[in-house]
Amino acid sequence: MSRLGLTISTVIVGGAIAVMIALGLWQLERMAWKNALLERYAAAADQPAITYPADGSGESLPLYRRSSLDCAEVSGWRHEAGLNADGAVGYVHVADCRRIEGDAAVEIGWSRRPVAGTDWQGGTVEGTIGPDVKYGVRLVADAGLEGLETSAVPSPEAIPNNHLSYAIQWFAFAAIALIIYLLALRRRRKEQA
Known part of the structure; x- marks a missing residue:
């Protein structure tokens, strides 16, 4: 793989990881919103x-x-x-x-x-x-x-409130993508040595 190919791959993987982390953070925001909504609904009965x-x-x-x-x-x-x-x-x-x-x-x-x-x-x-x-x-x-x-x-x-599990999934996907990319880089270095 050329230096240009490595740069493009790094940008693509980095972008994908950034998007997954952003989606995880968004799910945490949704969880806070949902908790407030559920508290309001629970208070409605009284x-x-x-x-x-x-x-x-x-x-x-x-x-x-x-x-x-x-x-x-x-x-x-x-x-x-x-x-x-x-x-x-x-x-x-x-x-x-x-x-x-x-x-x-x-x-x-x-x-x-x-x-x-x-x-x-x-x-x-x-x-x-x-x-x-x-x-x-x-x-x-x-x-x-x-x-x-x-x-x-x-x-x-x-009403389901599963935003925390979704956030954990997105963070896990980001971590897995990073690990796979690092392993691919390590393998590339070994093959070049």
Whole structure:
């Protein structure tokens, strides 16, 4: 390998190692952000109930807060894999609701059947605000409606916080790349000797 080839290889490997270290540091920053978010969510359970949000988007969703809403009309249904209050796996049944304040989602309960609870026509529901793919947030009813069992209460404990392990992986990749490159340089020197 020529001196130019060695220089190019060193720059490429050095750049790759720098990127891996930067990604590890970024994961550590994400870990600090996630810890603060999880602390805020954990404190939400002890806060007073709030008015259900008209808009479930944005940075500071009111997740894990107590709330209530009035579902004027059910406009559709979603049936998703989920847990009941005892942790059993089955299906949660989510009503898409029309309201004066804007559309919302209400998880009315849990069952072992993939489609259930669709006779529910709406009404006032009290519960806990949890995440929802369609609207950003959904209200999970305190008790199962329309003959369904109670769904698991949304909890921030279900949110993974694995940024430390990702950071360690990136730092390990950087160390491995450095070791392999140093071994390759050592082998090159032996072959040239």
